[in-house]
Amino acid sequence: MDNNLSFQKKNDLSIVLCGQAGQGIQTVEHLLTRVFKLAGYNVFATKEYMSRIRGGTNSTQIRISSEPVRASVSRIDILIPLNQGAIQHVEERISPQTIILAEKEAISDDFDQTRHNFIDVPFTKTASEIGDRIYSNVVAAGTIGGLFGIELQTISKYVKDFFSARSDDVVQKNVAAAKGGFGLGAGLANSSKIKFDIRNDAHVKDQILLSGTEAVALGAIAGGCNFISAYPMSPSTGVLVFLAKQAKDFGIVAEQAEDEIAAMNMAIGAWYAGARAMVTTSGGGFALMIEGLSLAGMLETPVVIHLAQRPGPATGLPTRTEQADLELALYAGHGEFPRIILAPGNLEDGFRLAQKAFNLADKYQVPVFILTDQYFVDSYYNTDCLDLSDINIEKHIIRTGADYKRYKLTANGISPRGIPGFGEGLVVVDSDEHDEAGHITEDLDLRTRMVDKRLRKFELLKDEIIPPELVGSEDYKNLVVCWGSTYNIVKEAVKNLGRDDVAFLHFKQVYPLSNETVNYLQKAQKTIIVENNATSQFAKLIRLHTGIDIKSKILKYSGLSFYVEELTERLNGLLN
Amino acid sequence: MDTRIFDMANIDIAWCPGCGNFPILKILKQALAELEIEPTSLVLVSGIGQAAKTPHYFKTNLFDGLHGRSLPAATAIKAANPALTVIAESGDGDMYGEGGNHFLHTIRRNPDITNIVHNNMVYGLTKGQASPTSQIGFKTPVQVGGVFLEPFNPLAVAIALDASFVARAFAGDTEQTKEIIKEAINHKGYALVDIFQPCVSFNKLNTYEWFKKHTYYLEDSHDRSNRNEAFKKATEKEQFPLGIFYISPDKRTFEENIGVYQENRQPLYERKPNIEKLHSLIKTFKIAD
Numbered sequence: 001m002d003n004n005l006s007f008q009k010k011n012d013l014s015i016v017l018c019g020q021a022g023q024g025i026q027t028v029e030h031l032l033t034r035v036f037k038l039a040g041y042n043v044f045a046t047k048e049y050m051s052r053i054r055g056g057t058n059s060t061q062i063r064i065s066s067e068p069v070r071a072s073v074s075r076i077d078i079l080i081p082l083n084q085g086a087i088q089h090v091e092e093r094i095s096p097q098t099i100i101l102a103e104k105e106a107i108s109d110d111f112d113q114t115r116h117n118f119i120d121v122p123f124t125k126t127a128s129e130i131g132d133r134i135y136s137n138v139v140a141a142g143t144i145g146g147l148f149g150i151e152l153q154t155i156s157k158y159v160k161d162f163f164s165a166r167s168d169d170v171v172q173k174n175v176a177a178a179k180g181g182f183g184l185g186a187g188l189a190n191s192s193k194i195k196f197d198i199r200n201d202a203h204v205k206d207q208i209l210l211s212g213t214e215a216v217a218l219g220a221i222a223g224g225c226n227f228i229s230a231y232p233m234s235p236s237t238g239v240l241v242f243l244a245k246q247a248k249d250f251g252i253v254a255e256q257a258e259d260e261i262a263a264m265n266m267a268i269g270a271w272y273a274g275a276r277a278m279v280t281t282s283g284g285g286f287a288l289m290i291e292g293l294s295l296a297g298m299l300e301t302p303v304v305i306h307l308a309q310r311p312g313p314a315t316g317l318p319t320r321t322e323q324a325d326l327e328l329a330l331y332a333g334h335g336e337f338p339r340i341i342l343a344p345g346n347l348e349d350g351f352r353l354a355q356k357a358f359n360l361a362d363k364y365q366v367p368v369f370i371l372t373d374q375y376f377v378d379s380y381y382n383t384d385c386l387d388l389s390d391i392n393i394e395k396h397i398i399r400t401g402a403d404y405k406r407y408k409l410t411a412n413g414i415s416p417r418g419i420p421g422f423g424e425g426l427v428v429v430d431s432d433e434h435d436e437a438g439h440i441t442e443d444l445d446l447r448t449r450m451v452d453k454r455l456r457k458f459e460l461l462k463d464e465i466i467p468p469e470l471v472g473s474e475d476y477k478n479l480v481v482c483w484g485s486t487y488n489i490v491k492e493a494v495k496n497l498g499r500d501d502v503a504f505l506h507f508k509q510v511y512p513l514s515n516e517t518v519n520y521l522q523k524a525q526k527t528i529i530v531e532n533n534a535t536s537q538f539a540k541l542i543r544l545h546t547g548i549d550i551k552s553k554i555l556k557y558s559g560l561s562f563y564v565e566e567l568t569e570r571l572n573g574l575l576n
Numbered sequence: 577m578d579t580r581i582f583d584m585a586n587i588d589i590a591w592c593p594g595c596g597n598f599p600i601l602k603i604l605k606q607a608l609a610e611l612e613i614e615p616t617s618l619v620l621v622s623g624i625g626q627a628a629k630t631p632h633y634f635k636t637n638l639f640d641g642l643h644g645r646s647l648p649a650a651t652a653i654k655a656a657n658p659a660l661t662v663i664a665e666s667g668d669g670d671m672y673g674e675g676g677n678h679f680l681h682t683i684r685r686n687p688d689i690t691n692i693v694h695n696n697m698v699y700g701l702t703k704g705q706a707s708p709t710s711q712i713g714f715k716t717p718v719q720v721g722g723v724f725l726e727p728f729n730p731l732a733v734a735i736a737l738d739a740s741f742v743a744r745a746f747a748g749d750t751e752q753t754k755e756i757i758k759e760a761i762n763h764k765g766y767a768l769v770d771i772f773q774p775c776v777s778f779n780k781l782n783t784y785e786w787f788k789k790h791t792y793y794l795e796d797s798h799d800r801s802n803r804n805e806a807f808k809k810a811t812e813k814e815q816f817p818l819g820i821f822y823i824s825p826d827k828r829t830f831e832e833n834i835g836v837y838q839e840n841r842q843p844l845y846e847r848k849p850n851i852e853k854l855h856s857l858i859k860t861f862k863i864a865d
Contacts, residue, residue, distance in 0.1 A: 034863045121723050208861035221854055226836070226844045227656065229648075246857065251836045251847055252653050258681035262648035265641060269621070269649030272639055273656035274845025295642050386858050388851055397845060419845055420637035420653070421660050430632070430640040431624070439632050440640070 007077045008097055010197040012065035014075050015144060017137075018089055019082030022054040024137030027162065029060040031141045031178075034158050036064050037209045037382050039150050040200030044069040046379040048560060051234070051318040057089040064148070066199040068486035070346065070381045074563035078194075080140050082123070084108045099194060101143065103500040119193065126180040135177035142178035146185020147194065155182060208385050212376040212485075213238030215347040216306055218386065219354025220278055221246065224393040225304070227253045227277035229266035231285055234318050235374035236308035239280040262304075264292030271301045272429060274397060274419040276358050278304035283312045283325045290332045293367055295500055297337030299429045300407070300454065301414065302361030302368070305329075306354070309373040311559050320376035320559030323484055323532035329369045330511055330541065336451065338458035341369040341511035342466070344376065345487025347383045348507050353466075359394040364461045365417055371510070373532070375561035376485035400425025405436040409449060413456025458512070465514045472503030477525035480504035481550060483532070483538050486562060490530055493567035502575065510538060513545045521548045528552040528574055532561060579609040582635050590629055596747040596773030596784075600694055601630055603750055604665075607757040618661045621650040623675065626701050627667035627694035627773075628798050643672025648693065649683040651830060654687045657843035658831045660848030661761065665692040669699050672708040672728045679730070683737040683766055687830040690760045690767045693730065694747075696775040697782045704778035714781055730770050731810035735803060736823050742806065742822040747773040748790055749818075756820060765827050772816070794819035801825060 007013060015032075017025050029045050036043040044063040050056035061076075063069040073134060074093045079085050080098045087094070094100075099117045100107075103124055107113065127135035138159060147154040159178045163171045190193060210218075217239045220228070230240040244254035251431065253275070257263035263279045270277035281289060286307050296303045307329055311322040329341050340360055344350040350372070357368040400418035404425025406417045415436075420427045428438030433450060435441045471491060478501055481489045487506050494504050505520050507513075521527055521542070529539040529550045534557040539550045554570045556562055582605040591597045598775070608618065611629070620631035624643035631638035637660075650664035666673075671679055671693045682691070699705040704862050707716045708728035715722045734742045741763040745753040753771065760767035770788050793818045799805055806822035831837060 037863050096683075206862065208858060209863050210861050214861070218854070218858060221849055221857075222851070224847075224849050226847060226849075227652065229652065233610060249853060249857070250849060251840060252843075253652075253747065253834045253836055253844075255834070257648065258677050262678055262681065265645040265648040266652035268641070269639065269652030270656045270844070272621070273651070273653040273660065274843060275652070275656035276844075277652070291642055292645070295645075299639075299641075303581055322846075385862070389859070390857055394850055395845075419657075421617055421843070422845065424616065424811055426615060426635065427637045429638070431642055432640065437637075440629070 005013055005171045007196060010195065011199065011338065012063065012067065012069060012378050013077040013118070013198065014073050014194055015058055015062045015078045015080070016076045016090060017065070017080045017140060018057060018059040018086035020055050021050060021052050021058055023082050025058055025060050025082070028137050028440060029062065029140045031138070031155070031158050031162060031200070032062050033209060034378055035145055035150050035154050036062070037204060040202070040204045041198060042066065042068045042201050042204060042382060043209065044071065044379070044381040046072050046375065049190040049319050052446070057085050059084070059090060061138065064198055066201060068381070069444070071492045071564050072375070072379070072561055074565050082136060083107050085555055087111055100335070102153070119188070120527070121183070121184055121188070126184065127177055130173050130176045130180060132173070135173055138174045138177035139181035142399060143188070145178070145186035146182040147188050147276050148198070148505055149189060152179060152182045163388060199380055204382050206385060207382040208284065209382050210347050210349050210382060211378065212347065212372060213378070214242060214342070216354045216370060216372065217242035219351040220304070221357070222351070222388065222391050223355040223358030224276045225278050225358060226251055227267065227270040227275040228280065229257045229270070230280045231257050231260045231263050233282045234283040235310055235377050236280040236282045236285070236306060238377055239306050260288035261292065261311030264289035265295070267303050268292060268296050268301045269298065271303060272299070272419065273426070274422065276342065276362065278306060280306040282308050282310050283328060283354020284315065286325070286332070288327065294333035294335055294337070295431050296367045297333055297335060297339070297454070298431050300365040301429070302365050302569050304357045304361050304368050304370065306370045306372065307370065308377050311557065317559040321532060321561050322557060322559065323373055324534070324537065324557065326371065326510060326537040329371055337366070337454055338364070339367045339369065339511070340364070340461060341371055343371040343484035343508060343511070344508050347381065348386070350376070351386050351478040353508060355391060359392070360461070360464070362396045363394060364457050365414065365458060366461065371484060372484050400427065405442065406438040407434060407436045407450065407453070409453055413453045414460065416505065423537060442513070450506060462512050465512055466509040467508045467514045468505045468520065470503055470505050470520065473500050474503070476503035476524060477501040478526045479520065480571065481527060481529045481542070483507040483510050486530055486532060489562045489564055489567055492564045493571055496564065496568040497571060497575070499575070507538070510541065511543065517537045517550065518546045521546065526552065526575070528554060528571065530554045530562070530567065533557055577609040577612050579605040581615060582608065584633055584635050587633055589633055591626060592777045594776040595626070596696060597627055597630060599747045600771055600773060601633055603754045604630070604692070605634070607761065608756045611758055611761055613761070614800060615663050617659065618663070619653055621646045621653065621662060621664045623666040623670040624701070625667040625670045627665065628670055630665055641695060642646060644670050645678065646670070647678040649659070650689050651682055651685060654689050655831055655834060656755055657845065658837060659687070659843060661691060662689040662778060663761070664689055666694070667700070668693060668695040668697065668709045672730055676708070680733070680737065683734055683739045685830045686740055686766045686827055688766070692757070692770065693768070693770045694773050695770050696773045696779055698775045698779040700775050700778055711781065723798040729810060730768065731821055732807060734768050735807045735810055738824050739768055740802065740824045740827045741767035741771045741820070743767070743820040744816065744818050745769055745771045746787055746818055747771055748787060752793065752818070759820060763823065765829050774853065790825045791816045791818050793817070793819065
């Protein structure tokens with residue numbers, strides 16, 4: 001409708017591709033994030049998808065910017081709908097400024113083209129000329145590449161790499177598709193219809209492009225993880241897949257268990273025998289692991305649990321996101337025993353906390369959770385290369401003497417942990433209440449002393465709580481409190497507010513809670529909690545441990561994470 | 577080796593006088609002593625139930641975990657340190673009921689462990705309900721009209737899954753049972769030894785006498801490598817055969833298949849991650865030209 005198209009921001013664009021499962025949207029995401037990164041642009045990508053293999057409507061958002069971008073926005077600057085239904089899927093996010101690159105056949109009749117910035121781009125026609133409309137996705141990727149002036153050679157290289165396991169014919173045709181698309185994009189760029197001003201960022205070159213899944217999995221390797229047992233469950237499976245792929249290079253036992261019960265009991269058995277083991281799962285799978293969690297509590301066996309949340313109850317929304325399993329992680333397991341819950345907010349956290357989880361578990365002989373969610377594990381962006389210089393694998397295994405007692409009553413509650421086959425001693429562990437040697441007992445006085453011993457560790461591990469991170473002015477009047485995956489969304493939203501009286505406090509360790517929490521909260525005149533759940537579980541936890549009731553709440557539980565604009569608006573609503 | 581190396585001093589045994597667990601405890605100690613397996617290199621893994629208490633009467637490393645979950649733990653222990661001799665030992669309710677799924681998949685996984693199942697066809701610790709192997713018609717406070725579920729046939733199931741070693745023994749026969757257990761422990765791969773055992777308190781049907789009357793040893797001519805024949809023998813239910821039914825030759829073990837020991841024999845606890853290699857891996861995420 002308009003030949004003079006302009007975006008809301010010229011240096012920060014949101015490109016959304018939308019189509020059915022099976023149309024290769026993920027392929028486009030994979031290719032474009034890489035070529036944009038290589039071209040020196042800051043890039044962020046996240047996806048929302050349906051729980052199906054074919055059909056439905058999925059979308060992926062790719063943000064490219066002159067400045068670092070690390071959060072999901074609702075704004076769509078360029079939309080590429082690859083099927084009918086795609087536009088309806090994202091209709092609420094289409095604005096008068098959105099440019100829709102599509103061919104007429106992807107637009108349903110009831111869509112008023114005259115009211116939108118619609119540019120006819122023959123993706124399918126170009127793909128069909130190459131041999132099959134199946135290549136439309138790569139044509140679209142090529143088009144975006146051409147539009148943004150990426151070198152064709154770069155795009156072709158990544159197309160070749162991506163399809164390297166396929167036949168030569170498939171590789172050739174995809175390269176041809178990228179080339180065809182590139183021509184279309186270059187044509188658009190030359191027509192000057194679409195104007196933007198995204199500059200290269202010199203920092204990007206040396207940075208890495210990572211997803212949350214990869215950050216957690218790399219952190220696990222850095223933590224000395226050499227055993228992972230899991231049952232596939234979205235959105236947690238990526239960590240198992242990643243470690244299975246690296247298993248040979250890093251000497252990791254990566255086993256797909258028959259169920260989550262087996263996975264958890266394997267992990268505990270592996271730690272017992274000296275491995276550093278983890279499980280990866282989501283809510284329903286974790287529910288099956290809970291008896292095992294309690295076993296770890298009783299045996300005082302370390303265990304690391306990556307719990308990638310998705311909306312429940314029950315099967316819920318299998319491919320969506322939520323932060324509603326905090327209380328599950330917190331209270332899971334019969335009986336009373338200490339635990340640690342970490343909740344990474346950004347990719348560096350994902351790596352660092354996963355690494356640290358193994359040391360903490362080993363040191364305190366407790367279960368340690370890495371609590372993520374679908375939004376966290378499925379989002380990518382460029383970030384500084386992970387620093388390994390201060391990586392320390394702290395092992396707390398001792399060589400046993402002949403008189404070794406696994407559950408020796410000690411002042412700090414930690415009984416030095418031996419493993420079978422290392423030393424002269426015997427390592428006896430029992431799910432029943434046990435004596436110092438590990439054997440079953442019904443001595444009720446001893447029972448009390450054993451409970452006290454286990455709980456003394458809880459006091460001890462409080463010395464090592466990761467403090468919350470305050471972002472913004474220390475002289476804040478308003479404090480936004482959040483935890484886990486919302487870090488970057490809150491960061492951008494608070495920045496958008498443009499107020500120096502607002503800061504935000506992000507918790508990377510949600511349990512046990514840092515003692516500094518009270519001071520931070522008391523200092524604020526107004527406190528707002530932001531959580532991706534319906535019942536403000538973290539606010540309840542804060543109230544329980546500090547007595548402070550955070551009354552202003554911004555909650556979302558639709559299955560999607562917050563969009564930056566939405567959160568900015570809701571924060572504004574509460575602050576004014 | 578003297579069997580007393582495995583004896584515990586001053587223990588209060590929770591079994592009823594005359595329980596079939598006593599001979600199994602004794603037999604297992606003898607078998608291990610004859611095989612010269614040191615207590616420090618042995619791990620007994622059990623679940624919950626009267627049979628699952630056996631490791632507590634044993635001077636060795638032990639992992640007494642959850643009801644039904646000994647096999648996953650045992651598999652992981654062996655995988656973390658293949659130098660250990662790992663025996664998962666529990667009752668019929670634990671292994672075939674609560675842990676049924678793990679029983680199936682551990683056979684498929686084929687870790688080099690021995691799986692000893694005390695099979696007394698009844699739940700003892702919970703006082704006399706039916707177990708997965710209870711015979712049809714067996715009356716209990718719960719199965720008041722008698723059991724009508726088809727008894728679980730662990731041997732037939734194991735052979736159907738091409739288990740690497742499948743045997744049945746009887747607690748009343750020390751010598752033969754000891755030999756079977758020794759062969760099972762020596763066997764490379766998963767080895768099932770289902771041991772018929774009377775429960776003197778809660779199973780008045782399947783007594784020592786009953787087992788003696790209803791069992792016989794496989795003939796010397798029995799071909800242990802013949803899976804069909806083994807399966808046929810396993811399905812006999814008037815007279816139950818005893819002995820080694822089936823050995824699947826040349827099966828790769830779980831520890832061989834997982835690959836971590838191909839180039840490095842070190843158990844996992846001795847290892848550290850290769851940070852140099854990790855650095856290289858992380859660098860691949862730079863997406864360089």
